[in-house]
Amino acid sequence: MQKLLFTPGPLSTSKTVKEAMLEDMGSRDHAFLLAVKDIRNGLLKLAGVSKEEGYECVIMQGSGTFGVESVVGSVVGTNDTLAILVNGAYGERIVKMAKINRINHVVLRFEEDEIVTPEATEKLLNEHPEVTHVACIHSETTTGLFNPVEAIGAVCKAHNKSFIVDAMSSFGGVEMDIKQMHIDFLVSSSNKCIEGIPGFSFALCKRTELEKAKGQGRSLSLDLYDQWNGLESNGQFRFTPPTLSIMAFRQAMKELEEEGGVKAREERYKTNKKILDEGMAALGFKQYLRPQIQGHIITSFLYPTDIPFNFEDFYNQLNDRGYVIYPGKLSKADAFRIGNIGQIFPEDIKGLVAAVKEVLQ
Numbered sequence: 001m002q003k004l005l006f007t008p009g010p011l012s013t014s015k016t017v018k019e020a021m022l023e024d025m026g027s028r029d030h031a032f033l034l035a036v037k038d039i040r041n042g043l044l045k046l047a048g049v050s051k052e053e054g055y056e057c058v059i060m061q062g063s064g065t066f067g068v069e070s071v072v073g074s075v076v077g078t079n080d081t082l083a084i085l086v087n088g089a090y091g092e093r094i095v096k097m098a099k100i101n102r103i104n105h106v107v108l109r110f111e112e113d114e115i116v117t118p119e120a121t122e123k124l125l126n127e128h129p130e131v132t133h134v135a136c137i138h139s140e141t142t143t144g145l146f147n148p149v150e151a152i153g154a155v156c157k158a159h160n161k162s163f164i165v166d167a168m169s170s171f172g173g174v175e176m177d178i179k180q181m182h183i184d185f186l187v188s189s190s191n192k193c194i195e196g197i198p199g200f201s202f203a204l205c206k207r208t209e210l211e212k213a214k215g216q217g218r219s220l221s222l223d224l225y226d227q228w229n230g231l232e233s234n235g236q237f238r239f240t241p242p243t244l245s246i247m248a249f250r251q252a253m254k255e256l257e258e259e260g261g262v263k264a265r266e267e268r269y270k271t272n273k274k275i276l277d278e279g280m281a282a283l284g285f286k287q288y289l290r291p292q293i294q295g296h297i298i299t300s301f302l303y304p305t306d307i308p309f310n311f312e313d314f315y316n317q318l319n320d321r322g323y324v325i326y327p328g329k330l331s332k333a334d335a336f337r338i339g340n341i342g343q344i345f346p347e348d349i350k351g352l353v354a355a356v357k358e359v360l361q
């Protein structure tokens with residue numbers, strides 16, 4: 001049985017994406033180098049920018065976290081200070097990175113059911129003139145909320161701060177123009193909304209900001225500048241590349257285009273979300289977030305309180321029926337999560353809701 005993943009990565013991929021991995025590929029193979037080039041240019045295009053406009057795409061081996069750590073650990077220098085805007089586990093992860101990498105940092109925390117506000121960001125920047133960089137999560141996968149990155153970006157721009165955005169679970173599933181959003185570094189990975197398989201992350205960078213990272217990386221393998229330099233000089237990775245994941249990703253980008261681009265994919269995810277909301281509400285499930293701040297990527301549902309409910313049982317029984325959901329990660333409430341990204345279509349959501357009903361009964 002082919003299970004469907006209602007998780008925010010890894011997620012369900014198409015057969016043709018998986019088939020793109022069937023041929024062994026050397027890291028110097030012409031076809032591979034061409035795929036890397038296509039992907040780097042194509043990702044910039046998805047973000048509304050290009051090399052000519054002063055942006056660069058750096059691919060980094062590893063999962064999404066490796067990409068975020070590569071950016072944070074390379075671009076924030078010894079004498080710089082990073083402001084981290086936190087309202088969930090992924091923001092906390094950047095705080096952890098700052099500590100381990102011994103980066104000067106200040107943290108602005110919000111409740112997990114509140115968005116980061118541009119007003120509070122502005123106040124923080126006024127109180128901390130030493131801040132040089134600001135980091136924020138776009139789609140906080142912990143809960144499913146969307147932070148207003150464009151408004152926060154405008155504050156960063158007005159205060160002349162470099163802006164780093166973890167758009168891991170939203171890029172490719174939400175239309176974004178990184179120039180308009182004043183984003184200097186956007187990070188996402190191969191197995192989120194572009195619907196590739198795991199293996200690498202990528203950073204879309206404003207070149208003038210990326211150039212400042214020269215010689216200040218805190219790790220050999222995660223040095224963003226050196227990785228860029230390697231890719232630029234001979235088109236190759238410094239260390240063994242995720243060859244087949246790259247080939248699958250290029251196919252995934254083709255399929256994104258065939259679907260109608262980011263706009264069409266966003267519409268599919270929103271349709272999935274609407275069917276999920278209605279179906280789960282009809283079964284009596286309440287959501288953790290208020291709808292105004294809820295994004296269309298993943299939803300947190302509170303454990304029901306009016307019936308006996310054991311998440312492990314619930315999870316296992318859905319899993320036996322071919323539907324894989326995701327546990328919660330909230331610090332103050334019991335919830336589980338259902339993502340509607342990946343190769344998931346309205347019929348699949350209907351199938352999931354029917355399976356949830358059956359399991360509850």
Ligand SMILES: *Cc1c(COP(=O)(O)O)cnc(C)c1O
Pocket residue numbers: 008009063064065066090137139140141166167168169189
């Ligand atoms: C998935 C995700 C990451 C990266 O997680 P990995 O497990 O390292 O791929 C980072 N930030 C957000 C918001 C995510 O959704």
